[in-house]
Amino acid sequence: MAGRRRAWGSGAVGFCLLSASLTGCHGQSAVDSARTEVQHVLDRRAAALLGHDETAYGRTGTRTPYENLRGVPLASWTYRVTGARRSGATATADAELSYRVGGYDKAPVTTARRLTLRLTADGRWYVDSDRPAVKSDQQLWDQGAVKAVEGAHSLVLGTGQPEGTLRTYARLADRAVPAVSQAWGTRWTRRVVVLVPRSLEGMAGLLGSPPSSYRGIAAVTTGEAGGSGRAPADRVVVNPEAYAMLGAVGKQVVITHETTHVATRADTTAATPLWLSEGYADWVAYRDTDRAPSDAAPELARAVRGGGVPAQLPTDQDFGFSNDPARLARAYEGGWLACRMIADRWGESRLDAFYRAVGAHNSRPGAVARALKQVLDTTPGAFTTDWRNYVDAQLG
Structure with missing residues (x-):
């Protein structure tokens, strides 16, 4: 990602954006100008996140996403503003977020976001919130601080879960990957990402369906089931409540089953x-x-x-x-x-x-x-x- 680090405009920019006219200082509409400035602040925000610069991130808005994401090994993170609506000193922006988890995602995962911003006294846009867009699924960091545990063949990301529990999932996934390769072959990534939310409701939020749809289901795999088979990344999403009811063999069977879906995705x-x-x-x-x-x-x-x-x-x-x-x-x-x-x-x-x-x-x-x-x-x-x-x- 090429982060745009140029300094923000001074009061002249603020005056231009706050103008009641539909046309900006250089013939650009106020909406277009706001969209451009929001894109700049999101570029700076992404660069700060990838650079682990919490101070710079905080200058662009709320620190909560940074705090929730600090444990995730991100290889890329970019926003593309697709729309902006200005109302005085506040704005709502729609954006396409693309990101990759380092060592696991061959192509970016893309999700739609809705951001609210306000204009500060010195003419800078400040992000107040960054949430899933309407009809878009939650991401794990929307549910709280994410802990990451990496195994030999796996990355387990969890919210509201003890680290020891996440390590148990990593051990199960590390056994699943070679078992799947022995049956299916090695022409797949041979790595798996497991998401462990706090509850059934958290699982449902990640999958964009009501909790009743997954009650009693121990885990599912995201991706294009029955689709093109070109999903850039699959995630094994666990229902911690149903999973806890399984015995030792059942827990391994579930993780191996879901890992098989990851391996066979290109041929499904x-x-x-x-x-x-x-x-x-x-x-x-x-x-x-x-x-x-x-x-x-x-x-x-x-x-x-x-x-x-x-x-x-x-x-x-x-x-x-x-x-x-x-x-x-x-x-x-x-x-x-x-x-x-x-x-x-x-x-x-x-x-x-x-x-x-x-x-x-x-x-x-x-x-x-x-x-x-x-x-x-x-x-x-x-x-x-x-x-x-x-x-x-x-x-x-």
Whole structure:
């Protein structure tokens, strides 16, 4: 980032900006002039943050963001003002914030911000607040001071959490990364960022959804699920309340599952059904455990014993977080057993090749059928029959 460090205009600038005229001193509108001056102060603010100069940062406005961010290893931080509204000595600015976490983000993460500013007596704009824009998700530092713990393959960022707790997450993530690489290969970053907010409400704020959407969900991975697969950075976001209810094996399974999503992101596209992306992540997570199928898939086992095997593979709708929890569990378990069956019958390398082949298709229709034929030499109908028989044999 090229920080603009030129001195602020003197009282002449202040006079120009405070003028009631719509035209500034040099033919520039007051709105345009305010937007330019706000951009200057945000450039100085970003330079001070990256330079760890708290005094210079404080001259530009509130110090709270600096205090909350001082523990985060930032490689870049830039604002681009996209709009400004002036009312006397106050202004509201919309800006696009782009930042990178050093050593983890290959490309900037971008988020929309809304800032309020006031004009001081000496004609300088001063930032009073810097918040998420309307309909934009919170960032972790919006929720308080961020603590950072770095592992061998991981960075854990948390608010309202003891450092020892964050170190526990780092140990789990450090075990997850090589486990995922052993199954999927090493053509990914092999590093993961884990966000641990204070509460379920904090998790929901980071994801832009109501807390009820994630109640009982231990963690999720951000990114373009079902999208282009070119998300610049994924984050594993933990629900500390649900996560605390898990046993030791369950905690590791969750972190390994979410780390798998980070690894497979480039090959996960709109063509990839959720039974495959979620089932594969569970397959990797359970791969090195000794959990019996009936223990790893209790809801589906209960359904099979009570009423028979499902007629079809889980649909994307079955994976909705707002669904009946038992239905959601059966969807995950059914996808896991489909991937487990492929690994058992065709081999682990074929499972990986199948996943990549599905994601390489240009659209959802026909993606699975084509990959089944090309990689596994079977058809959707035969595969579904094989899966139903496998589920019955494993859980019946």
